[in-house]
Amino acid sequence: xxxxxxxxxxxxxxxxxxxxxxxxxxxxxxxxxxxxxxxxxxxxxxxxxxxxxxxxxxxxxxxxxxxxxxxxxxxxxxxxxxxxxxxxxxxxxxxxxxxxxxxxxxxxxxxxxxxxxxxxx
Amino acid sequence: xxxxxxxxxxxxxxxxxxxxxxxxxxxxxxxxxxxxxxxxxxxxxxxxxxxxxxxxxxxxxxxxxxxxxxxxxxxxxxxxxxxxxxxxxxxxxxxxxxxxxxxxxxx
Numbered sequence: 001x002x003x004x005x006x007x008x009x010x011x012x013x014x015x016x017x018x019x020x021x022x023x024x025x026x027x028x029x030x031x032x033x034x035x036x037x038x039x040x041x042x043x044x045x046x047x048x049x050x051x052x053x054x055x056x057x058x059x060x061x062x063x064x065x066x067x068x069x070x071x072x073x074x075x076x077x078x079x080x081x082x083x084x085x086x087x088x089x090x091x092x093x094x095x096x097x098x099x100x101x102x103x104x105x106x107x108x109x110x111x112x113x114x115x116x117x118x119x120x121x
Numbered sequence: 122x123x124x125x126x127x128x129x130x131x132x133x134x135x136x137x138x139x140x141x142x143x144x145x146x147x148x149x150x151x152x153x154x155x156x157x158x159x160x161x162x163x164x165x166x167x168x169x170x171x172x173x174x175x176x177x178x179x180x181x182x183x184x185x186x187x188x189x190x191x192x193x194x195x196x197x198x199x200x201x202x203x204x205x206x207x208x209x210x211x212x213x214x215x216x217x218x219x220x221x222x223x224x225x226x227x228x
Contacts, residue, residue: 035217044204044206044219044220044221044222045155045157045163045206045208045219045222046219047216047217047218047219050217059215059216061216095162095163105150105151105169105210105214106210106214106217107151107153107165107168107208108153108155108163108165108208109165109168109174111162111163111164112162113161113162114162
């Protein structure tokens, strides 16, 4: 069974940092592009960042560019999101999601349950 | 790049619900649809405009025409009440875009 389990969320002060992890199981992690998608409380889905299967290609939304870094460890079947210079507007549930498209067009066939990040003083 | 959905759609059980999504890149890029129930992660219900993943009921279908894609739910059931999001990419495949979401209410 495909499973994606996020962790690392919590309460952090503005300007602080947090590192999210997503543990993958039930599939060949190293064969898939992976993404982070977030959802502020009561709001819609917003794409954050993506990484290709071997970690050599990454891309992020303008709103997080220069502050967030996506990475992966295929040996440990784990996806990461390093979040620096956090702002109140980054408060959201962060989902990791699997992309079966092989880079030809992006979509998400499996999602984790999400981890809540709250940025507040 | 933006994609536009109606904020809400309401239908009675057994009727057909249609949720539209418009975006300039849709003639060039596939559209995808997700269902999200309160407190849960999204679930893919339509991919590549009109394909249905395994396990998704046949009453869910998708179509595309020009800059508009449509999710159709035939014979709506109470369990279909949820938020629905369309998703695509910009013309150059540099970013992923979601529509604002449509709340489907089953009366």
